[in-house]
Amino acid sequence: MTTTSDAPKAGFRPSQLIYDTRYRSLTIQVIAFIALMLGLSWLVSNTVANLSALGKDFDFGFLGQRAGYDINQRLIEYDSASSHGRAALVGILNTLLVAALGCVLATIVGVLAGVLRLSKNWLIAKLMAVYVEGFRNIPVLLWILLIFALMTEATPQPRDFREGGGASMIFGDTVAITNRGVFVPAPAWGNGSLILLIVLVLSLVAVWGWRRYAHKTQEETGRILPIGWGTLGLLVVPLTIAFLALSMTSGRVTQPIYVAGGIEGASLAEFGAAQQGINACAVPNSTESLNLRRALRAEGLRFNVVPVTTAEEAIAAAEAGRCNILSLPASTDAATVPAGAVALSDTIQRGSPVQFESPVLGGFNFEGGLQLRNSLIALWLALSLYTGAFIAENVRGGILSVSKGQTEAAFALGIKPSRTMRLVILPQALRVIIPPMISQYLNLTKNSSLAIAVGYMDARSTLGGITINQTGKELEGMLLLGLFYLVTSLVISSAMNLYNSRVKLKER
Amino acid sequence: MKKSVIFGALTATGLLAGAAQAATLDDVKERGELNCGVVTGLAGFGAPDANGVWEGFDVAVCRAVAAAVLGDPTAVNFVPTTGQTRFTALASGEIDVLARNTTWTFSRDTDLKFDFIGVNYYDGQGFIVPTALGVSSAKDLDGATVCIQTGTTTELNLADFFRNNNISYEPVPVETNAEAQQQYLAGACDAYTTDASGLAATRATFENPGDHVILPEIISKEPLGPLVRHGDNEWGDIVRWTLNALIAAEEFGVTSANVSELAAAPGTNPEVNRLLGTEGELGAMIGLENDWAKNAIAAGGNYGEIFEKNIGENTPIGLARGLNAQWTNGGLIYAPPFR
Numbered sequence: 049m050t051t052t053s054d055a056p057k058a059g060f061r062p063s064q065l066i067y068d069t070r071y072r073s074l075t076i077q078v079i080a081f082i083a084l085m086l087g088l089s090w091l092v093s094n095t096v097a098n099l100s101a102l103g104k105d106f107d108f109g110f111l112g113q114r115a116g117y118d119i120n121q122r123l124i125e126y127d128s129a130s131s132h133g134r135a136a137l138v139g140i141l142n143t144l145l146v147a148a149l150g151c152v153l154a155t156i157v158g159v160l161a162g163v164l165r166l167s168k169n170w171l172i173a174k175l176m177a178v179y180v181e182g183f184r185n186i187p188v189l190l191w192i193l194l195i196f197a198l199m200t201e202a203t204p205q206p207r208d209f210r211e212g213g214g215a216s217m218i219f220g221d222t223v224a225i226t227n228r229g230v231f232v233p234a235p236a237w238g239n240g241s242l243i244l245l246i247v248l249v250l251s252l253v254a255v256w257g258w259r260r261y262a263h264k265t266q267e268e269t270g271r272i273l274p275i276g277w278g279t280l281g282l283l284v285v286p287l288t289i290a291f292l293a294l295s296m297t298s299g300r301v302t303q304p305i306y307v308a309g310g311i312e313g314a315s316l317a318e319f320g321a322a323q324q325g326i327n328a329c330a331v332p333n334s335t336e337s338l339n340l341r342r343a344l345r346a347e348g349l350r351f352n353v354v355p356v357t358t359a360e361e362a363i364a365a366a367e368a369g370r371c372n373i374l375s376l377p378a379s380t381d382a383a384t385v386p387a388g389a390v391a392l393s394d395t396i397q398r399g400s401p402v403q404f405e406s407p408v409l410g411g412f413n414f415e416g417g418l419q420l421r422n423s424l425i426a427l428w429l430a431l432s433l434y435t436g437a438f439i440a441e442n443v444r445g446g447i448l449s450v451s452k453g454q455t456e457a458a459f460a461l462g463i464k465p466s467r468t469m470r471l472v473i474l475p476q477a478l479r480v481i482i483p484p485m486i487s488q489y490l491n492l493t494k495n496s497s498l499a500i501a502v503g504y505m506d507a508r509s510t511l512g513g514i515t516i517n518q519t520g521k522e523l524e525g526m527l528l529l530g531l532f533y534l535v536t537s538l539v540i541s542s543a544m545n546l547y548n549s550r551v552k553l554k555e556r
Numbered sequence: 557m558k559k560s561v562i563f564g565a566l567t568a569t570g571l572l573a574g575a576a577q578a579a580t581l582d583d584v585k586e587r588g589e590l591n592c593g594v595v596t597g598l599a600g601f602g603a604p605d606a607n608g609v610w611e612g613f614d615v616a617v618c619r620a621v622a623a624a625v626l627g628d629p630t631a632v633n634f635v636p637t638t639g640q641t642r643f644t645a646l647a648s649g650e651i652d653v654l655a656r657n658t659t660w661t662f663s664r665d666t667d668l669k670f671d672f673i674g675v676n677y678y679d680g681q682g683f684i685v686p687t688a689l690g691v692s693s694a695k696d697l698d699g700a701t702v703c704i705q706t707g708t709t710t711e712l713n714l715a716d717f718f719r720n721n722n723i724s725y726e727p728v729p730v731e732t733n734a735e736a737q738q739q740y741l742a743g744a745c746d747a748y749t750t751d752a753s754g755l756a757a758t759r760a761t762f763e764n765p766g767d768h769v770i771l772p773e774i775i776s777k778e779p780l781g782p783l784v785r786h787g788d789n790e791w792g793d794i795v796r797w798t799l800n801a802l803i804a805a806e807e808f809g810v811t812s813a814n815v816s817e818l819a820a821a822p823g824t825n826p827e828v829n830r831l832l833g834t835e836g837e838l839g840a841m842i843g844l845e846n847d848w849a850k851n852a853i854a855a856g857g858n859y860g861e862i863f864e865k866n867i868g869e870n871t872p873i874g875l876a877r878g879l880n881a882q883w884t885n886g887g888l889i890y891a892p893p894f895r
Contacts, residue, residue, distance in 0.1 A: 102647065103669045103786060116712045118727045128715035205743035207689075227744045228701055228728075412689075412700040412746045413726070422744070500706075503729040509706070514729075517640050517707035520668035522647070 099523070108528075110519040111136070117514050119505045121421055132515045139510030140532060146427050146506065147493040147536075153432035154492060155485075158439025163469070165444050176440070183437035189498050191434055196426035196502040203227045206413050222406045224414055230425065231407035234418040238335030238399040240294040247290045254282045295400035301377075303398055304391040305340065308372040312390040317347045319373075319392060326351035329362040329371035335399025340375050341416070343396050345408065360384075423504035427496065435492040442484045446477035478551045486544040490537050497533070507532055580652050580784070580791035581625065581843055589631040592618035593651035596636040596732045600757040600866050600873040601657055610634045613866040614655040617676060617782050617799060620852040621653060624798045624844060629855035638731050640707035643668060646785060653795050655782040657751060659709045669786040673796035676781050676859075678879040678888050680774035681710050682752035684759060687769050689746060694773040698723035703736045703745035705729075710750050713776040733758060747771075751778050753867065753875055760872035794842050801849040803891035804831055805858035807882055812857035819850040831894045838894060859889065 065075045099106060111133035118128050123141040126134055165176035183191065204215035206226050217224045224231040255278075262273040310319045320326060326344065330337030332355045344351050354371045356362045362374050366386040375396055376385065407417030450473050458468040499506040500513060507529060516525040584590050594602040594615055602612040610618075610632075619629040635651050646654045647669065657679070658664075660672040683702075685691045694717070704711050706729040718725050728745045730736040737758055740748040748755070752774060759765045782799065784792050805811070808828050810818055819832040829835035833846030840846065856862050863880065867873045881887025 101787075116715055118711075118715045118718075118725075120727050120729075128712075128719060200739065200742045200744045207743075227742055410699060412697075415699070500731065503706070503731075505729065509729065513640055514707055514711065517643065518663075518712070520643065520647075520663075522644055 095523070104520070106524065107521075108524055110515070110521050110524070113519070115515065116518065119510065121424065121505055132511075132519065135515060136507065136511035136528070139505055139507040142504065143493075143496055143499075143506040143508075143532075144536070146424060146431070146496050146499070146504065149428050150431040150435065150492045150496065151489050153428065154435040154439055154488070157432055157436030158488075159443050161436060161440035162443025163447065165440060166447060180437045180440050183434050184441075188430060188434040188495055189501060191430040192426055192498055192501055195430050196422060199422040199426055200227045206409065209409050209414075217407075222404075224407055226414065227422065228413065229419045229421040231414045231417045231419050233404035233406045234333070234416070236333050236335045236338040236399070236403050236405050238401050238403060239298050240401040243294065244287065244290055244401045247286050251283050251286050255279050258282060291401060299398055299400040301398045302395040303336070303375055303377045304395050305343070305373065305375045306366075306385060306389040306391055308366060308369075308386065308389050310372075310390055310392065313393050316343060316349075316392055316394040320344070320347055320349040323372065326373055327354050327371040328352070329354045329356050329365045329374040331356055331358065331362070335401075335403045336375055336396070338403055338405050339396040339399050340373075343394060344373075350411075421504075423499070423502040426502050427499055427504050431492050431495055434495075435488050438488050438491075439485060442481050442488065443477070446479075446481035447473055449480045450476045475551070479553055482544065482548045482551060486541050486548070489540050489544065493536055493540060494533060580788050581794065584625055584652055588626065589633050590618060590622040590625065590653070591633045591635055591651045592621070593635050593637045593642055593645050593654040593656055594618065595656045596638055596734070598657070598733050598754060598757055599761050600871060600875075601754070602634075602655075611866070613677070613862060614657060614782075616856040616862040616866065617655040617802075618653065619855045620802055621795055621798050623851040623855035624801075624848040625794065627845070627847075627851050629851075638707070639705050640731070643670070646670065646783065649785070652791070653782055653784050657754065657780045658783060659751075660779045660781050660783075661709060664783075670783045671786050671789075671792045672781050672783045673792055674781050674799045675779040675888075676799060677753060677779075679751040679753050679778040679780050681713050681749060681776040681778055682755050682774055683747045683749045683771040684740070684755045684768050685747045685771060686743075687767050691747075691771070694771045694775065695721055695723065697725060697747055699725070700746040701726045701728055701744070703728045703730055703739050703748040705733065705736060705750060706731065708750075709776070709778065714749055717775045737761070751780065753780075753873075756875055757867065757873045760874065790843060794844065797842060798849075798852050800891040801831060801852050801894075802859040802862065803882075803889055804894060805849075805853045806860040806889075807884065807891065810853055810858060812854055812861060815850055815853045819847065827894055 065071050096106075112131050114128075115130055115132045115135040116128050117135070119126055119135065119138050121142055122138050123145065124134075124138060126138045161176045161179055164172050165180065167173045167176075203225050204213070204227065206224075206228060207213060208215040209217065209224060209226070215226075222233050258278050259275060262275050262278065265271055265273055305316065307319050310322070326349055328337075328340055328344065328351050330340055330353055332353075337353070341351070341353070351373075354365060356365055359376060362371075363376070363384060363386050365371055366374050366389060374386075374389075377398070405416045407414040407419075409415075454472055454476065455468055458472045459465075463472070496506060497508040497512075500509045503509075511532075512525055512529040516522050519525075592615075594610065594612075597603045598612070600612055602610065602614045604610050615634070618632050618634065622632045623629040635645060637645050637651075637654070637656060642654055642656055642658065643664075645651050654670075655676075657677070659679075660675065664670055665672055683694050683697070685697075691697060697718075702714065702725050704714055704727050711727075711729075714725075714727070728739060730739055733750070733754065736748055736750070739745055741762070748758070750758075752770065755770050759768055759770070762768060782795060784795055804827075805815075808825060808831070810828060810832070815832070818828060819834060822829045822834040826835060830838055832850045833839055833848070837846065839848045842848075857865065860882070863877065864870065867875045869876055877885070877887060879888050881889060883890040
């Protein structure tokens with residue numbers, strides 16, 4: 049007598065792979081996997097076959113070859129004799145720069161617009177609605193081109209800044225807005241800038257301690273200490289005192305200017321008049337270099353700067369004849385002063401720990417200062433405003449997700465509206481806002497590859513553009529470019545996920 | 557999900573497989589039209605006219621090849637390419653021939669796996685600056701901002717020129733000639749550099765051409781010519797000898813006006829007879845009809861006619877023949893014998 053519950057003792061039959069639900073899903077997955085692998089291997093072998101039919105090899109050696117082209121915006125040393133690999137690195141840093149700037153500005157714009165769109169003020173709320181709908185419903189490429197066109201067509205040329213040209217610099221002749229970019233003062237670091245940095249770090253530590261203390265006091269006694277003023281005071285006062293003290297003492301020290309092929313004790317103007325060309329050895333971004341150049345410009349002399357890294361290198365360069373003018377501290381041992389060099393009657397000041405170098409009109413263009421190129425500005429603004437519109441909607445959604453009762457409860461406890469937003473609403477809203485925000489940061493980073501439209505030299509323009517074009521390594525270049533964007537995106541999203549897990553609801 | 561991945565992969569592979577080597581001549585005949593890569597728009601060399609019909613010096617090469625192969629100079633599909641996209645378009649098989657003021661260089665001919673089939677314009681790289689700048693030599697351009705089409709040999713020449721002369725510059729990369737023109741006219745760059753012929757063509761479209769001067773320095777050799785993919789020699793031969801036919805036609809006085817008359821019956825000059833197919837079987841040797849050269853010449857005239865009509869001294873571009881005169885007139889333009 050048999051019972052129905054007896055399982056057939058017979059072993060495994062192949063037909064079970066299809067008809068037995070225990071095995072069927074596994075079978076389908078294995079078949080799909082094999083098909084996928086076959087498809088992939090066919091894709092790869094087809095690519096290899098086609099490459100060999102075209103007579104092309106697969107090789108990353110081109111990264112070590114001489115690039116031969118120049119890049120205008122470089123965050124690291126690069127010239128046309130550098131390798132394609134270094135050109136790619138310059139491009140990658142430019143991509144990261146615009147992505148980082150864009151993410152910061154997009155967040156600020158987005159949070160502001162998102163909060164203001166919920167404002168009770170009809171005009172402000174509608175204005176923000178127009179901003180959001182306007183920017184997110186028009187392709188970002190159009191915004192990039194529009195802002196770039198505005199920057200190049202509506203702003204004056206550098207030569208319009210000459211006398212009678214009709215254009216003038218703003219903020220006390222320190223900032224020039226031209227159709228080649230915005231020139232702003234650049235910092236030059238002088239003697240004692242390290243001390244200034246140490247003071248800044250100590251101030252930051254003090255600020256951290258103060259905030260902790262204020263928080264603890266509030267928890268224990270309910271007394272609210274002035275966190276904002278305290279922070280401001282701790283940051284500003286020590287830095288100002290240190291800066292003034294250093295400027296008054298070592299900054300006022302003068303140091304002689306040494307020249308090769310001049311007369312001892314002659315003035316700078318006399319030396320300049322006697323020379324064919326002036327080449328100054330100077331450490332870039334140092335106050336000594338800045339003050340030397342200012343002295344030369346004050347005499348109306350044209351000169352080239354030979355960049356060196358240290359005073360010793362400057363002396364060696366002068367002895368090798370690469371430059372004929374340099375300035376050394378008065379304490380320099382007379383024996384190390386370049387052979388044949390004599391001191392002029394004019395001297396320069398050593399300079400404050402930090403000085404700002406304003407752009408001045410040179411031959412064709414503004415010289416000195418920092419040039420924010422139009423391509424960077426257009427790309428940065430367009431990406432930020434475009435992505436900001438999406439972030440604004442995320443923020444608005446997050447705030448709306450917090451029950452109105454929370455606000456009412458806060459008001460009932462007598463908490464001010466600004467504090468209610470900062471301490472009650474936003475912390476809860478962040479849980480909703482952060483996850484979609486990650487996607488927006490990723491979008492912004494990837495959209496930065498539209499840089500080529502305005503000639504911004506990002507990774508797509510250098511590695512994925514000129515390098516591919518000059519070497520013919522399309523497949524390799526595109527693979528590397530894809531890998532770069534993949535890695536960048538993964539890093540951004542994992543960093544944001546870390547932050548997300550910090551702000552998300554903690555259940556105890 | 558998995559399915560869509562597989563179908564995606566299949567599609568991608570299908571596209572790749574389409575690019576595989578085949579006899580380009582058969583493809584073109586089967587398709588019934590020639591895919592010709594041209595510039596995105598450069599007056600005189602390749603630009604659509606008011607009716608959208610492409611015309612120009614480089615475009616004429618495309619039309620001649622189409623006429624020789626298909627018997628119809630209008631059977632051309634023009635594919636506009638930028639300095640960056642042109643080589644990928646040719647290597648992938650998107651276009652059959654690239655006729656887009658492209659410089660013949662060693663690495664492009666060998667490493668990039670293309671075949672330059674000849675030179676239709678001997679050029680050199682120059683600079684254009686506004687007269688108001690008061691610059692008389694390219695060596696005065698120290699510190700200048702220079703607009704440059706990215707992905708071109710001119711970009712490399714520019715870097716070399718400034719490096720050799722130990723002067724500095726700021727490159728402003730642009731994609732197309734039109735963009736460069738806009739940037740240059742807005743004053744976003746002090747100078748624009750490209751092939752001297754391109755500068756002349758660009759200047760001709762300015763509102764006040766007299767306010768701009770092309771500097772005397774020619775900083776490079778730029779032999780411009782059409783090119784095809786390496787490996788399909790039969791197709792390369794057809795394009796090469798079509799260009800040679802246009803050049804030889806000028807030498808022998810065959811023009812678009814008299815070509816039908818000369819091709820009707822054998823004349824006194826045996827080389828003209830062989831060229832026009834009234835004698836010998838030259839057409840069959842390259843897999844075409846015997847009237848291939850007659851069609852090519854009838855399409856837009858001989859080399860000299862094409863030059864005069866598009867970029868010659870009577871056009872706004874106003875280029876002199878110079879190096880591009882026939883060898884009989886002291887130039888470099890020279891066709892091997894048709895024999």
